Amino acid sequence: MKILVMCGGRGRRLGKLTDRVPKPLVCLNGKTILELKIEEYLRQGCRNFIFCTGYRGDLIREAVRRYEDRIDAVFSDAGEEAGILERLCHARELFDDQVFMTYGDTFTNLSLAKLLAFHEEGGHEATLVTAPIQNPFGLVEFDGRNRVTSFREKPVLKYYIGHAVVRKSALRFVPDEIRRMRDGEGLVAFFKILMAMERLGAYEHTGLEISFNTPDELKMAEEKLCQFYTMSEVEDGLEG
Template identity: 30%
Template sequence: MKTIIMCGGKGTRLREETSIKPKPMVEIGGRPVLWHIMSIYARFGFKDFILPLGYKGEVIKQYFHDYNMRHTDFTVELKTGALTAHAGHLEDWRVTLCDTGQETLKGGRLKRVAKYIDGERFMVTYGDGVADIDLNKLLAFHTRSGAIGTFTGVRMPSRFGTVRTGAGGKILSWEEKPVLDEYINCGFFVFERRFLDYLSEDENCDLEKEPLQQLAAEGRLAMYPHPGQWQCMDTLRDSLKLNELWESGQAFWA
């Protein structure tokens, strides 16, 4: 089953890093967050990836082109330029990298890589979020639902404390950063192939707007409630938090 990881956005809220690299290449513990996301899927046996590229996509292409050189020892004969690679651990992943345009939104990117998607089912996620998700449970949920598409929902803690007041401004309760009742979409989608018919290659086709809204209106969209942890890398604060978790041995997604 193919896994598509969205890698085309500009990451404008993380300009400290994304002025020189695309957001999926921002590192956690010396490896791109993209590598961490791929490792989540590979742990469950899903090792065939499609990466729709956009902003600074050449950085991602170069990373995978040079992957062997980066992560194994080798000997170079300076006179001839001949290279001899030495044995080392390398992931047995297959990665298809596709330029899908600088300004294309996620729905258009997905449609533009459709030619590389075989089979009747595929998975999609964002290139900036990690989770301790059980992908086998996600797939089983999707199958039971009978839906065309399933997304993963998480409940997030509020960034601020909340208070409940009564008459005269009396404080009835005070709770510091409570977990919100509402779910948010954290990605980790499963789609049946016929979902591609809801998309167009137009650069303004946004995955979360008309396509998923139409699917929901038809009663063909389901949500898998993830009971564990999830964290995106959206800001410098998020990047620092994820690196702290990694360095302290508390990387819940690893």
Template identity: 30%
Template structure:
């Protein structure tokens, strides 16, 4: 059986700007590991060896990372020149999946926990779902009397279900999938000006494809800063992600869990909890907690919390020498 995986990573990550002006969102580190590596590693664990990455914005950086970090997997990189939606991204790679028996689609900014074995054992194509408070922001599923999906709707104004699709799909009917993508694009069937994957899945359902769902245990949609930092904290608390056997940093305190990269210079500082620090970072006279710091950053004389700092960034805080008289109030906030 020939299984392939498509990972669309062409988005611009606008909700994480300015960080994503120069850093593709899938390469942002969470608990010391780029988001895209969580996805690739999970698929490798279930036996997937053939990957297609749909790249676009800053795509060369993603290509370089995957080629260096995963030299042993089969990989293709397909460029989506115009960002016209998730279905359009997959459609650009349609020729690469024609020979596949089944296809995993896994969006490149999503980290999930689920039982992948259940997905592999399911006789139907499978949609990963999770209950959400406001389903109007997501693609939503509805069921028939047999418990199979009979409708998927992109961002419904009046949702009839609170089960949102989480960006993970296992497609067993690959020819029908390609036909649905081609039908919607050739007939210019759009939602809000784009070609969402939800509409292609609905086309498959209308032509007889059957889908079941699997509710994921956890879903971390890392497209927003607060979710990104929350995911970083959760992952650091899990076994195997936080750094162990750290060196003794000069006059500094480390409050675990943290992930600290190689060749970092830290002095007179308090680091943690829930901090991810990249490689070759310099931190002096600072307090950093609940934050993600990129490679080669330099931070001094500052208190940082709930922050995301990009690669090669430099931050220097206020340092004052004061001669204060009686009955004086100074507020630096």
């Protein structure tokens, strides 16, 4: 199964950090998030990549070139203004029966082998990867007469973390008006179509998950990554 990396976004909320480079080339503790992703998938034995470029695609190609002796890479460019679903559809002829799609600005230690086994067993057209997140507030629901029907204190919810396995056959359900939607709107609409057909699965990842949209979140992401690698080194030392 090929790895399809969405790396066409600019990341405007990061301000000056993405004035000259695309978001996947922003550094976390000295390494770009794209480098971290490629090296993690190589560690898991994956070497076939599709890079969906857009904003400053030339820099993405240059960064990938450093791995040319270790990976097989192809590129797909649907244009700077294309949404995520448009980029996925544009690249459909570059992968076989299915593909692992991952956002270029998100890093995880997700086991692709376990995800693929789950996806195959479920027989879904697509399988989303989710992670748990604790809502910091008490959530209240009430009826039309303002009578409280539910109160949940800081519930643990599930959210989509920008990873999915998608079968090529699923893309036949994408109408043109959805395909052309901006940013992630088209992808959400596509997932809702599959959900209505009961062909959309969800796999829960409970390990490392790092993403960022602002300079403050970038600082927190660097701290989280540092803690993860420190703990990994400690565990490796104990096992040794």
